[in-house]
Amino acid sequence: MMSKRTGLAVMVGLALSLASTASFAEDGSGWYFGVTGGEAKAADLDQATLDAIVLDSFESNGAQVLSGRSTLDDSDTSFSLFGGYRFSEYFAVEAGYVDFGSFEYRSSGVVDPIGPPPPAPATYSVDFESSGFTASALGSVPLGSSFDLHGRAGILFADTKITESASIGTASARDSYSANSQDLFYGIGVGLHLAQHWSFSLDWQQFKDVGDDEETGESDVNRLSLGVSYRL
Structure with missing residues (x-):
């Protein structure tokens, strides 16, 4: 049977442990990890510029463009995984x-190839893809006990890939190329903290000049996301 002295020692040890945990939570320090999802938008992709490039590409190869139309989807669903130490x-x-x-x-249309072939349908498409690892510093200003306003700055180690395909009639060609780059980014956001472990955040970030100017071209990428994180 546990003696009173032993029981008191256990209770004191438990109280000290709880006090230490409470201090840790109040201080806000510790490891955390989380996930975000949202929308990314390429700020510098311009449909008229791409139309002009396609038109020049066909005509410089002797194919006169008789008619055409095009579409540009410069945004897509984006996700991220992250971990950090506060x-x-x-x-x-x-x-x-x-x-x-x-x-x-x-883009698609009708072109008149050089030589005897009659006018034929033609298409051109290009996909821009980019992803990479990030490293950043985060500064926060508490707004009461449950909210904060925060900003961040860091670097993106981007892997950007371009995939192109073109066709005239039944003839087609396809090519892809990629480049690695190190690109700065920054952002602001607001956080909501529930209990000691869970946090939610709404963030806007801009990634500057993602890609390589010579290999893939560059574009700023704006990202708006919702995230959830868990502090250990």
Whole structure:
């Protein structure tokens, strides 16, 4: 049977442990991880510019464009995974992975090829895809006990891939190329904290000049997302 002295020691130890846990939670420090989902938009993709490039490409190869139409989808569903360490309620560092989805340009029409072949239907399409790992620093300003306003800045280690395909009549060609780049990003957001472990956030971020200017071209990518995280 446990003696009173032993029981008192256990109770004191438990109280000290709970006090330490409460202090840790109040300080806000510790490891956390989470996931976000939202929409990414390529800010610098322009349909008229792409139309002009396609028109010049066909005509420079001797195919006169008789008619055509095009579409540009410059946004897509985006997700990210992240983990970090919060040193206090004011400062944290994070590492993660973000996927911006795919941005798509499509065009079709009728061209008159060089030589004896009659006019024929033609198509051109290009997909822009980019994803990569991130490293960032996060600064927060508490707004009461449940909310915060935060900002972040970091670097994206991007892998950008371009896939192109073109056809005239029954003849077609396809090619793809990619490039790696290191691109700065920054953002702002607001967080909601529930109990000691769960947090939700709404964030806007801009990733600057994603891609390589010579290999894939560059574009700023804006991202709006909702996220949930769990603090250990």
